[in-house]
Amino acid sequence: MADTLSSRSLDAVQGVASIKDVARRAGVSIATVSRVLNDPDTNRASHETKERILTASRELSYTPSQSGTSLRMGTSRLVSFFIPNSNIPYMSALTDSLETAFSDSNLHMILCNTHDDPAQQDRHLQEMMSYQVKGIVMLAAIDTDLLRATLRHGLPILFLNRRPPTGFSAPYVGIDNYGAGKDVAQYFLQRDHLPAGLLLGSKQSSTTFDRFKGFADELAAHGVELDETKVIETPNLSTEDCYAAAMRLLQTTPRPRAIFCTNDFRAYAAYKACRDLALRVPEDVALFGFDDSPMNGMIAPWLDTIRAPYETFGTAAKDLFEKIWADSEDETNLDRILPHQVIIRTE
Amino acid sequence: MADTLSSRSLDAVQGVASIKDVARRAGVSIATVSRVLNDPDTNRASHETKERILTASRELSYTPSQSGTSLRMGTSRLVSFFIPNSNIPYMSALTDSLETAFSDSNLHMILCNTHDDPAQQDRHLQEMMSYQVKGIVMLAAIDTDLLRATLRHGLPILFLNRRPPTGFSAPYVGIDNYGAGKDVAQYFLQRDHLPAGLLLGSKQSSTTFDRFKGFADELAAHGVELDETKVIETPNLSTEDCYAAAMRLLQTTPRPRAIFCTNDFRAYAAYKACRDLALRVPEDVALFGFDDSPMNGMIAPWLDTIRAPYETFGTAAKDLFEKIWADSEDETNLDRILPHQVIIRTE
DNA sequence: ACAGCTTAGGTAAACGTTTACCTATGGTAG
DNA sequence: CTACCATAGGTAAACGTTTACCTAAGCTGT
Numbered sequence A, B: 001m002a003d004t005l006s007s008r009s010l011d012a013v014q015g016v017a018s019i020k021d022v023a024r025r026a027g028v029s030i031a032t033v034s035r036v037l038n039d040p041d042t043n044r045a046s047h048e049t050k051e052r053i054l055t056a057s058r059e060l061s062y063t064p065s066q067s068g069t070s071l072r073m074g075t076s077r078l079v080s081f082f083i084p085n086s087n088i089p090y091m092s093a094l095t096d097s098l099e100t101a102f103s104d105s106n107l108h109m110i111l112c113n114t115h116d117d118p119a120q121q122d123r124h125l126q127e128m129m130s131y132q133v134k135g136i137v138m139l140a141a142i143d144t145d146l147l148r149a150t151l152r153h154g155l156p157i158l159f160l161n162r163r164p165p166t167g168f169s170a171p172y173v174g175i176d177n178y179g180a181g182k183d184v185a186q187y188f189l190q191r192d193h194l195p196a197g198l199l200l201g202s203k204q205s206s207t208t209f210d211r212f213k214g215f216a217d218e219l220a221a222h223g224v225e226l227d228e229t230k231v232i233e234t235p236n237l238s239t240e241d242c243y244a245a246a247m248r249l250l251q252t253t254p255r256p257r258a259i260f261c262t263n264d265f266r267a268y269a270a271y272k273a274c275r276d277l278a279l280r281v282p283e284d285v286a287l288f289g290f291d292d293s294p295m296n297g298m299i300a301p302w303l304d305t306i307r308a309p310y311e312t313f314g315t316a317a318k319d320l321f322e323k324i325w326a327d328s329e330d331e332t333n334l335d336r337i338l339p340h341q342v343i344i345r346t347e
Numbered sequence C: 001a002c003a004g005c006t007t008a009g010g011t012a013a014a015c016g017t018t019t020a021c022c023t024a025t026g027g028t029a030g
Numbered sequence D: 001c002t003a004c005c006a007t008a009g010g011t012a013a014a015c016g017t018t019t020a021c022c023t024a025a026g027c028t029g030t
Helices: A004-015 A021-027 A030-038 A047-059 A066-073 A087-106 A118-130 A147-152 A177-190 A206-221 A239-251 A264-276 A310-324 B004-013 B019-026 B029-036 B047-059 B066-073 B089-104 B120-132 B147-151 B177-190 B207-223 B239-250 B263-278 B310-326
Strands: A078-083 A108-112 A135-139 A156-162 A172-175 A196-201 A232-234 A258-261 A286-288 A302-307 A335-338 A341-343 B080-085 B108-113 B135-139 B158-159 B173-174 B195-198 B231-233 B258-261 B287-290 B302-306 B336-337 B341-343
Touching: A004 B310, A021 A030, A021 A047, A030 A047, A030 A258, A047 A264, A078 A087, A087 A264, A087 A310, A087 B089, A087 B147, A108 A118, A108 A286, A108 B066, A108 B089, A118 A135, A118 A147, A118 A302, A135 A310, A135 B066, A147 A156, A156 A310, A156 B066, A172 B258, A177 A258, A177 A302, A177 A341, A196 A206, A196 A239, A196 A264, A196 B047, A232 A239, A258 A264, A264 A286, A286 B310, B004 B177, B019 B047, B029 B047, B029 B258, B047 B158, B047 B341, B080 B089, B080 B120, B089 B108, B089 B135, B089 B263, B089 B310, B135 B310, B147 B158, B158 B310, B173 B177, B173 B310, B177 B207, B177 B258, B177 B287, B177 B302, B177 B341, B195 B207, B195 B263, B231 B287, B239 B302, B258 B263, B263 B287, B263 B302
Parallel strands: A078 A108, A078 A135, A135 A156, A156 A172, A172 A335, A196 A232, A196 A258, A258 A286, A286 A302, B080 B108, B080 B135, B135 B158, B158 B173, B173 B336, B195 B231, B195 B258, B258 B287, B287 B302
Antiparallel strands: A108 B108, A302 A341, B302 B341
């Protein structure tokens, strides 16, 4: 059997067999091969013929050429994932989750780094169309003319985390960011974590905005006004920018008792700022993050955070896609709002 | 001009233009279009014809169909990146680096998660051949029959970090792991970090083995023998396994004064174990990692580590590939050993 | 006996490229 | 004036699929 295995591998590789080779070896036409391989229950071949084709295909370890198939079918087995630059933990968690889910359905994922740059996003968009991808997943999409045109054209685009451009009802997978913001506020109120500071990304992003809004609304509902000087936006997710922002925030008076950061990375920067100012976390300044990076349990026990179930985003996305591919007309319920969880490690 | 822009986007998208459309619009045959677009300096078209074709192509925002091109050329603009499961920081750093480098050369990267499983690696290998990828980058490749057959077949496979299977001289990008291991040992000797403990991955992996060997050799060269009970292998990179291994190690007597972990993730697990045993880091137990994850500077100032220049691996890999694609016969010097750096944060 | 259905196949077109080969015109060297 | 070459372009084949359409045999019901 070691024998069969190695000879199979060899066949698989020398020259790469095409459907013609299978047809010749089985003594049938390529049409029959195609029919049998694509639908084993077809009634267009006798049982024996099917067997012959199947073994021939196996012996040559035939795998249909993707270019041939795509050319004929007008679509491929490819999807692509648009992701901004940052290789911060939650993004790679998403990448992982998506790849695994798609791989299960025999789909393959092209990774496109947008670097948060509209021009690069558009370039990639154009290129992905030339691959005839079956769908695109966009994390933190940027609203451009081409994106809107592509959406109108019908290529399924699924939005992750950040909402689709206004006016479009595209599939969306994410969490209830507004609700999560409220949860954080409730926790702050309960622990008397006031005055509160905020370290935000760009409010242009629906994610950031919703988290902020939920937080602010819930505080307001309890009669607590947010101090404008304690809300700092740093669209750029660099260590330097985030650290500087944290420093600025920590030096406002009165010093914030706690800081809500719209992701863990910002909280890490804030942690360093606290240490450099000789402030204890969480005794002097409490930190609240977002995402719950996998290493938090090991090395950031001082951090409270919100966990989004990123490991399930992949299958959620895949399921939505499959729904869309099946009946492209059913526009109902294309959202998946997955449950988040408040993670308190500081008590 | 907003006008031109939006109409371009629209054209780009409604129906997707093929070379035929460009030919019709320019009033020439598709052959001429192909020639002009692929070689602007061709002498097979007059200046005016070239102009007509170029503008027609622009107006339709024509992008050649990848399936058409691949089918004809027998190769694609795709490369793929095989990566084991773990979404640990240094892997996503590599992913990022590769994607950016390839993207610059108008290549696209398919991500293949092997989950460290030979069967999945082989399945993906087979599938990638059916895409006619131009090359494969393998992080932590597993030595299988099919991998060897593929190598013999001539598909360029580049090995990242972990060495190619014995007997093959395939391109490789990595650091001097043996030397880095020695560096760590020297530091341990200098700081009198003895007795030393080790938290390793599988020694099957050339990466782990070299780091370990360098470390052990350097100690031996200074007359220090390694205590076998203080060398623990955890092939599986899960929090639980690593934590348990660290616990076991910390409870050997005499307790190790310092622990060398073959990556930062293991060091994080060891950190948690130390805390749970009420041991101070680095006062009671010093920790040394490997990789220098981006957040270390912010939240793991207690960790010394080795930094590999992962952000340059991408271009190194791309350059090697381009060399191979250009003259497939030049077998010389297909290795890139990039410089590493000892990062000491604990003094 | 024959119309009609089922079964078991084959033929050929089409998808979008690239390129080897052909044609025709004009200019130039002999 | 002829031979030859450069320029400018077209025609058609090939890459690997899938599928609409065709054929032919065997069976069933009347």
